[in-house]
Amino acid sequence: MEKKTNNSTDNNENAVFEDGKLRFASLDFMVQYLSEPNPEDQEIIAAILVCHSTLVDTKVFFLKFVEIYNGFSENKEKQKTLLRNFNLWISLTPEVFVGDFLIEAMDFIEILDNKYPKEIFPIIENFELIQGIENNETITVLTQTLQTTSLSEKEKKLEEENEKEIEKEKNRKEKKKKRMKEKEKEKEKEKEKEKEKEFEKPLLPKNISLEKITLNDLDPLEIARQLTMIQQITYLKIKRTELVTIRWSRNNLKHLSPNIIKYISNFNLFSDVFTSWILDSPKKKDRAKKLEKCIQIMDICFKWGDLVTTSIIQNSLHSAPIHRLRHSWDLVSKKKIQSFRSLQDLFSHERNSFRLRKVHNSISGKCVPYPGLYLTDLTFITDGNPNNHLLNFNISKIRLEYQVIESFVHFQTREKYNFKIIPQIQKLLEKTFDGDQQSLFYKLSIELEPRKKSANEIP
Secondary structure, three states: OEEEEOHHHOOOOEEEEEOOEEEEEOHHHHHHHHHOOOOOOOHHHHHHHHHHHHOOOHHHHHHHHHHHHHHOOOOHHHHHHHHHHHHHHHHHOHHHOOHHHHHHHHHHHHOOOOOOHHHHHHHHHHHHHHHOOOOOHHHHHHHHHHHHOOOOHHHHHHHHHHHHHHHHHHHHHHHHHHHHHHHHHHHHHHHHHHHHHHOOOOOOOOOOOHHHOOHHHOOHHHHHHHHHHHHHHHHHOOOHHHHHHHHHHOOOOHHHOHHHHHHHHHHHHHHHHHHHHHHOOOOHHHHHHHHHHHHHHHHHHHHHOEHHHHHHHHHHHHOHHHHOOHHHHOOOOHHHHHHHHHHHHHOOOHHHHHHHHHHHHHOOOOOEOOHHHHHHHHHHHHHHOOOEEOOEEEHHHHHHHHHHHHHHHHHHHOOOOOOOOOHHHHHHHOOOOOOOOHHHHHHHHHHHOOOOOOHHHOO
């Protein structure tokens, strides 16, 4: 193992590198590493920006960032690099920059005057996106301040050099906005036309109003479409910071992972919906038909890359109340049974879920990834690695955390499913239950197929 001193950032703090990768570092070194124009360990930059809160409070990290920036007053290149990485931080985790923290971040940029316009204007544009208002008053004042603040004598030369750059940035920004508005109008018109072409005609039963429709009336393909759209919408809302420090599993931090919580609750909700639906049939023949329909939906969703719905139905069919319906399963076709077993094996925990990992890695198109795989990995990383090593932070821990987070969210950049949403069907699928239903489901299952009764004794 190689131990390096922080010579490249003009500081005496120590850090431990191994094979060119930063493993342990103090807070000072960690933040100063963000000032390196050409860091040897490029990956750790994004990992620090996204996952630093695993090791240190974000407010403390920000204050250290400002302190380090001010400490490089004689080093323009390092200050510029810090600003570029500050913008990267905003881009990767915009949800962090809200409320009082957004104001503090804007104050930091405001006091920089117009020293580095090329680095500052992209930050302002990101602030505008966060605010959601193109000409937000606060942002406008900040922009004007950056352009008009008087400078000291030493900075007057720099002001003259930058005046043209500022004007160019302003013109570029205005032209960009105009082009974007024009393109948006054109895109909206095109989208409306494309939607009509792209949407496959929903498979709805005739002579039944949508308000009275049931799962029995719907084609498996249409059920699969609606479920996939529900899962996709929830998945696309998930932010990187929701996955940091396993917040979803901690009562005091759950509010910071609303979409992960929704993702998990959807799993349990829809699993109960299908369990309830199957058990709602008093005759084994009808239950068998529903089992086949569920397997068909699973198969469709798996082929599409919707691994969430695939896992939801697998969980329902594998649950004790459904799994024990031996006489109903005996009536399911062999082909469907074979298909179900194949998909069931996919979610086996054998060899660290190697089958499921292989499937995720092989999908090159649309995908709604199975969250359990990634949440389990993040839990092991969090619980199995200390935050500190001697007096330094364990940087290897946030590297591992970041790699798992990126492997989960990168599917958000893929092509999206574009099935037409049918609100009435989605409402039907999002049926809610009061409390834990498993004991009630099991009791009903026993009533439908009592133990020790033969097939002939079961209606």
